[in-house]
Amino acid sequence: MPWYENFFHGLTQDAWKAAQTDDQTRLDLEWLVETLEFGPDDRLLDVFCGYGRHALPLARMGCSVVGVDISDEYTAELRGAARRDNLPVETVSGDFLTAPLTGLFDAGYCLGNSFSFFPRPVMLAFLRRIADLLKPGGRFLAHTGMIAESVLPDFQERTWMPLADNFFFLAENEYDPLESRMDSHLTYLKNGKTETRLAQHYLYTLGELRHLFREAGFAEPTCFGDTDGRAYELGDTDLWLLAERR
Incomplete structure (x- = not known):
């Protein structure tokens, strides 16, 4: 059994929430809006959505969001919050690789260090699934602090x-x-x-990720070291990788 199938419950959930700040979430949302170029009524895919700190605000902007997460606790919390505020958010609980997802999305994103859970064969399948769920030209934004550099x-x-x-x-x-x-x-x-x-966490080099994205069906990705649009440099704490579905 992969380690992440029995990881996300109890104090782990509390710790992740405690580590997030309103300022960082605001910066994340501004960067999502700037990079993904979606509009009102677009359909967005939130990969490993957690408790919805991005999905809920994006739904308030008028987007339809489908969030996938392996944690039943998180998807239940997100589903309840969306229902209370009558927001267009759908949740799918389970492994993203096999989750029942239908239709195509205008854009997608995967924020947080969950982007580095998989060894290479699974990582390629993961990226191919995302590419297959995006419309041609649809953009995908990934964030992680877990790369080799x-x-x-x-x-x-x-x-x-x-x-x-x-x-x-x-x-x-x-x-x-x-x-x-x-x-x-x-x-x-x-x-x-x-x-x-x-x-x-599998610590891919940036070069490895670049080749995996291209092999999975994306165009050449752009790599940022911050939400200000600065190019990624060796030793940066975070990587933001933006790629477009071919």
């Missing part, structure tokens, strides 16, 4: 992070150079409660 120059074996009052997060990382994979042993501590998880 971002992680390896200053590899952190141990990271301790306060998330909120009485809420802490510890990551102990190991890198497998033969698999190009980082294994992270995670500990969450909140109000005296402790939970542990294993996460695995």
